[in-house]
Amino acid sequence: MVGAVIVFKYSMKLFIVSTPIGNLKDISLRALETLKDVDFIICEDTRVTGNLLRHYEISKELISLNAFNESQKLHSLIQKILDGRKAALVTDSGTPTISDPGNRLISEAIKNNIELIAVPGASAVIAALSISGLPTDSFVFEGFIPQKKGRQKKLQQLANEERTIVIYESVYRIEKLIDELIEYMPERYIVVCRELTKKFEECWRGYPKEIKDQLPKKVIKGEFVIVISPKNWKQ
Numbered sequence: 001m002v003g004a005v006i007v008f009k010y011s012m013k014l015f016i017v018s019t020p021i022g023n024l025k026d027i028s029l030r031a032l033e034t035l036k037d038v039d040f041i042i043c044e045d046t047r048v049t050g051n052l053l054r055h056y057e058i059s060k061e062l063i064s065l066n067a068f069n070e071s072q073k074l075h076s077l078i079q080k081i082l083d084g085r086k087a088a089l090v091t092d093s094g095t096p097t098i099s100d101p102g103n104r105l106i107s108e109a110i111k112n113n114i115e116l117i118a119v120p121g122a123s124a125v126i127a128a129l130s131i132s133g134l135p136t137d138s139f140v141f142e143g144f145i146p147q148k149k150g151r152q153k154k155l156q157q158l159a160n161e162e163r164t165i166v167i168y169e170s171v172y173r174i175e176k177l178i179d180e181l182i183e184y185m186p187e188r189y190i191v192v193c194r195e196l197t198k199k200f201e202e203c204w205r206g207y208p209k210e211i212k213d214q215l216p217k218k219v220i221k222g223e224f225v226i227v228i229s230p231k232n233w234k235q
Contacts, residue, residue: 012081012114015088016106018095018121022198024055026122032056034119039085042077044101048092065089066101078108088119095123099143099168124196125166128225131203132164132191135230139164147173155184158228165228174224178215181208181228189229195222 015034020026035041035053040061043049049062065073081087091100109116129136140163145154158165169177174192181190185208192204192211200222204214 012084012112013086013117014081014105014109014114015086015117015119016096016102017088017090017119018123019049019052019090019093021093021122021124021127021196022201024052026197027052027056028119028121031119031121032058034088035060035090037086038088040080040087042087042089042102042105044090044092049090065105070101070104074104074108077105078112078114081109081114082112093122093124095121098123098125098141122197124168124193124223124225127196128191128193128227129164129166131193132227133205134164134189134191134227135233136164139166142167144168144170151180155180159184160231161228162231164230167226167228169224169226171221171224174220175212175215177226178208178212182212185228188231189233189235191227193225193227194220196225198222 015038017031017034018028019031035056035058038060040063041049041053042063042065044064044066046062046064053060053062063073063077065077077087089096089102089105091097091102094100096102097106106116125141129139140161142154142158142165145151145167178192181188187207189205189207190211192215194200194202204211206214
């Protein structure tokens, strides 16, 4: 008689749930079902996640997790899950841990044999790439490049990148970034996307100098995704 094979399954779960990057309709049915089913939700900002949940008439315990409190809250969050409470991790917009908090929580969950379940959805990186018209078979995502120390070195490195580049930039540095691209990558074709999926979504296309001339002179608001063509790429 062949001995029975015992398969041990995870008993604790942490769902990594993608949320809309702007348009609240850009959330999957599975994501909504998951948020309704879990016992509590770990989020970047309880106010932002609270707005999303109210829109879909979901009421759950919200616990904030961000760069400022991650060290203090990590152990207690893991313990809640080990005690048998189902949890979801979300970010303010898009896919958790992509230039957002949560990586340390994921690492601790793995160490504690907590099953991680991805509930995919909106991503600003993929959304921008999909409408860029630039090569997407190979690309590099750099997130937010350094604000001060190491910024120039990073720009020099990217100037030699032979893959499509995707970076994030804040409203406070977008004009500075365009000036830097004029200096370091004047010949690279770029696509600047603002407020993707939102009511006032805009995209500017061209070479850095052309983009500078296109950007409105008034105060610009919103979040930016910049897609930069590979070195030596031609239209």
